[in-house]
């Protein structure tokens with residue numbers, strides 16, 4: 275191991291859905307990890323045994339400085355934030371505070387402490403309604419909701435801080451994250467589920483009576499929206515690869531995270547039915563405001579920049595792991 279591989283990594287939001295999978299991936303690689311999380315949407319039980327949790331706010335600079343010093347942090351992976359798009363439309367200032375203002379505090383604390391590596395959870399929502407597919411990183415960023423804007427502003431703070439200070443970063447723009455740890459150690463536990471595959475899993479397990487397809491009159495092959503679904507464990511591996519990239523002295527990067535292929539809502543739901551062997555109760559509803567017809571990642575840049583090979587890209591694997599996790603949640607009560 276190089277010196278930096280022995281340093282402890284700080285994962286903000288590590289008790290949440292994606293962060294907890296990244297903690298597992300880092301631990302599987304033998305890395306020392308500390309989680310900072312306020313448990314607002316995350317859960318203590320998502321953090322594996324032997325991983326320290328600092329329970330607190332990612333905007334608390336005194337806590338950050340103390341945590342950096344106490345644990346000898348060399349890299350920050352920043353997942354903490356608010357993620358519900360419609361809520362961001364209703365409460366924009368809450369989203370700018372939690373996602374942008376607190377990221378400002380975190381980046382500033384890193385600069386002050388001389389922490390030179392930063393990995394950030396960004397989103398395809400920074401692109402808004404792009405008119406060309408696949409969406410590469412050169413596509414103009416035109417977010418159409420405060421959530422996307424709050425994330426894009428953090429990307430800008432990182433870009434400008436990296437130009438001015440001894441800081442290198444990787445911003446990963448996630449497309450549609452889904453699925454669960456293949457070993458059943460973590461998965462999505464949303465109080466308010468909005469994601470298609472999560473809602474389908476809740477319907478399969480009887481927690482919802484039926485699922486609504488938000489519009490079947492889009493200009494796509496079957497009329498429903500197309501998305502690039504990425505397995506959360508592959509996404510976690512991309513973070514480990516980004517960490518290695520920075521440790522090896524690699525330059526700052528903004529990278530899409532997807533597979534470069536899309537599935538329609540109907541195709542996803544057909545896969546759910548195939549995996550369960552049962553019909554899924556569903557009906558066609560109206561379009562949901564702000565949904566782009568199709569989002570598919572351009573993945574040339576991540577392929578060329580990171581040493582990352584997806585291992586769970588089959589839609590069947592994504593859906594089956596999400597269903598297995600949901601069944602586990604229901605059994606646990």
Ligand SMILES: NC(=O)c1ccc[n+]([C@@H]2O[C@H](COP(=O)([O-])OP(=O)(O)OC[C@H]3O[C@@H](n4cnc5c(N)ncnc54)[C@H](O)[C@@H]3O)[C@@H](O)[C@H]2O)c1
Nearest residue numbers: 287289290291292312313314315316331332354355395397
């Ligand atoms: N889920 C997706 O499809 C998706 C897509 C694109 C980007 N992202 C980004 O990935 C990151 C993680 O998302 P997720 O799906 O795991 O969400 P999540 O809600 O499961 O995780 C967020 C975590 O951050 C913690 N947190 C929130 N505000 C905090 C604060 N002020 N201080 C400390 N901890 C705080 C929560 O308790 C939770 O554990 C977010 O930044 C999100 O914007 C998610």
Ligand SMILES: O=c1ccn([C@@H]2O[C@H](COP(=O)(O)OP(=O)(O)O[C@H]3O[C@H](CO)[C@@H](O)[C@H](O)[C@H]3O)[C@@H](O)[C@H]2O)c(=O)[nH]1
Nearest residue numbers: 397398399449450468469470473486487488499539562565
């Ligand atoms: O009950 C449902 C839920 C969703 N959908 C549709 O399924 C597709 C996917 O929706 P969803 O799973 O909510 O994901 P997106 O709206 O595509 O947004 C996700 O993906 C974005 C990046 O692509 C991220 O920025 C967001 O945080 C994340 O929620 C969309 O066409 C929805 O209209 C339905 O038809 N019925």
